[in-house]
Amino acid sequence: MKKLTLILIVIFNINSTIASEKKIVANVIFKNFTNEKFTSGEFKIFETGETFQINFMENFTVELPEKGKYQFSFYSNEYISYVYYPVKITEKKNIITIRLTELKSSNFKYENLSFYDYADLKMSDQVILEKINNKKLNFIIHGINNNTPENYSEFMEKFGIGFKTENCIVDPISFKKATENNKRIIEYLNKTYGNDWKNELPIKPFGFK
Template sequence: MNTFTSIIIALYSITSIFSERIAVTIIFENFSDKTAISGVFYISETNQRLEINSLEPFTITLPKKGRYQFEFYSEDVKAFIYYPTKITKRKNTVTIRLENRTNNSEAISVPIKDISNFSNEQIEDGINNGTINFIVHGLTALSPDAIKLFKDVYGIGFISENCVIDPMSYRTAINTNKRIEAYLNYKFGEDWQNKLPAPPFGL
């Protein structure tokens, strides 16, 4: 391979890498009485952590289209986050909804059992009883019709939890969702992932 050919291949590779990048816009819907906040925006897959001190929209760059898990936490307000199941150049907006904190906001959270040690038989028993659910943290624009369709086919429901994530609920969400993922892959292959009505936390 001559030098000229090597340069062409290198330039093509660099161009391809940059062309795959996705610009994502993050916007705030402020339903709180705060005019300024501070918080942390986090992207699990890229391990990006951004300090936020403004309600102005901002843009981030992701390496390629695909499924991502976004999180936002602020001590000033109660925050919910929703976004497309798969980020693409057309579906590239993340919305963070802000609401006032209430004194009893933490009390309404329902503990969820960690099923990471469940056998396939135990999961199937839970499906028959309607107790196996993916955990979704935050407001993710859940469609009841889409959730019903998914549950009718695969037997798995969805539970939307407060997106203020403490260490215990974080581990529970990750462990539960990954165990359900393993079961569905075993039972149906990976095609079910394209039919998810919302992105489960940690997947």
């Protein structure tokens, strides 16, 4: 009986070690480009369904079940937030960067944009739908005029997709991310509504054909 108990303990320890080795610790860091005082925010991991309430702007870590592809978001009433991270989280590629910019620079409040680093942006339909329901999904356009296009409010009301103007000076990375974001939204709209929705879009964003 003692021998059987010892074997079970050994097996349990081995399984626990294997499970522990699979887990990945990711580091979340902040980059604040505003003078606003941080009070609170919400960090979410879509694949695990976990949501973390963040009350201090301090770097923190999250534990993931294993290496692989994940989608993250960060939401705060005080900022526009951009979340950058590797296409695949591993032991060596495990940095998640939350970039905070001024809320007043946007036409729509409550924005969050999540981008894979060095990879195509591929939000699932479920993630897109969730962003639409929470008014967090936007076409991105770079230009001098920061005003919302005429009649765009009608498009947003019908399809739930906002509009965001970035600086007219476009660096290659920003251009690539904006185009990928817009193309994924276009892909979703084509799949959901066919091609008729295009006739109701007042302005053509990057990635529109």
